[in-house]
Amino acid sequence: MPASREDEIARALRDAIEALEPITRGQKVAFERRLRGGIAQCASYEDEMAIASAMSVIPIERLKLEGHTASMTIAGDEGADVESVESAESRMERLSARDAELLALLRWFKEEFFSWVDKPPCEHCGGSEMTSIGVEVNALTAEEREGEAGRVELYRCGACVKTTRFPRYNSAIKLLETRRGRCGEWANAFTLCARAMGFRARWCLDWTDHVWTEVYSESQRRWLHCDPCENVCDKPLLYECGWGKKLSYVIAFSIEGVFDVTRRYTQNMRERYRLRGEVYEPWLRKRLAELTSELRSAMLPSEIKELEVQDAVERAELDRPAVDVGESLPGRQTGSLAWRRARGELGPSS
Ligand SMILES: [Zn+2]
CATH class of the missing domain: 2.20.25.10 (N-terminal domain of TfIIb)
Structure with a gap:
């Protein structure tokens, strides 16, 4: 083939690729920086001094007692005597003590500890x-x-x-000292508090400017969405259905790995993909897998295997189509009305 013909083909190919390419090198670098930032953030929660500081401010014994009491109460039947014969169904409705402790921590954090600042x-x-x-x-x-x-x-x-x-x-x-801020400060301090209570916790970054926590429930064997600003647990469709957010990327960071958990927070992943132009999806999948194995590199093979089993369970959970929540989710509750409206987070009815 003559050289000029080769050049022509090369140029045509490059044009075709660049036409496809919505991503600049700058975007990829910025994305990578956010990923690295999330990992560093989670590493900071393992700092002994940070854990000790959190343990000194959390009323741990009181929250454990609150959790224990709640776990002994059957949902919807607060006066029930659980020591009497209990049906399998009502046992199912009982929270595990550990899950109830998590709810107590969320309640304490919002009602007694942290305050919102406009x-x-x-x-x-x-x-x-x-x-x-x-x-x-x-x-x-x-x-x-x-x-x-x-x-x-x-x-x-x-x-x-x-x-x-x-x-x-x-x-x-x-x-922990200033005890105030907006969602960034809330999720930051809450994730540390969850770690200090011994929960496995993830710091979740929503690219459309929100941040929250996920906590692993050992009894349910799954990750629970926790929004400390709202004192809400396990209502992942809150943002899309309640606040009317148009999510793109939701990435969960922990010391055990980095995961794209966007599917948990949407009923329409196809629409999410349409809004995700920052990096190629194959690049993102590969990069998250690399970062996860980096984070696990010092773990024992048995620990890694256990985590991989959990990863597979979570992937299967996220691949199932999101179920209709069957309840109407509220718009955002924290922040001034004007601030929430400015962010378009009052929900579809407002
Ligand atoms: Zn003044």
Whole structure:
């Protein structure tokens, strides 16, 4: 074949490939950075000091007792005496004590521990008429740097006109001290608390700007969706059906692996694929498998085998078509009405 003809074919091929290629190298690098960031985030929850700090603030014994009591109560029949003869059916309706502890942890976290911040109150006079005046990313204080704040929101008080800084901390240890923030801070601190209670936990990143936790239920042998901001457990269709979100990628990170769990959160995966243009799907599958084996490289073969059995069970679960939830899911409950509306998260009826 003459050289010019070869060149022509090569050019035609390149054009065809580039026409197919929705992905720039920059997008792939950005995606990889988010994957690495998620892995680092989960590694931080294994830090002994972080675990010890969490254990010092969680009322562990009280939550265990609360869980134990709840597990002895049959759903829908709170006065039932479970010591009496119990049918197999009612036993099924009982929570395992461990699952009930998880629910107690979620309840405590939302009702007693963490608080939501739209705009912080004035740190000088306690005023609440705060106006956003910008974001600081460079001139951070020593405390802000130590708490791994990526940026600091600045607000001016309508009463005393002084400025209040609201650092968006990324250090989970720091968040145990400040006990406030938006969904990022909530999921970050909650995932650490779940680890401190001895649960296997995943930090789940939704590419459309939300983040939550998944906790493994040993009794149900599956991962449970947990949203600490909403005190919601095991309602994975909340975002799509309740908030009206158009999800694309939902990636779950833990020290045991990195998984694409988007299917758990949608009834229409085909539509999700349409919204996923950042990287090629085969690349994503390969990359997640590589990162997972990297994370498992120091484990015993028997541990790896057990995890692989669980992976297969989860894959089968995610491959089943999502069932209709049979209940209407609420729109988002946390954050100001305006903020939720701005994010289009009030649900289809609003
Ligand atoms: Zn003030």
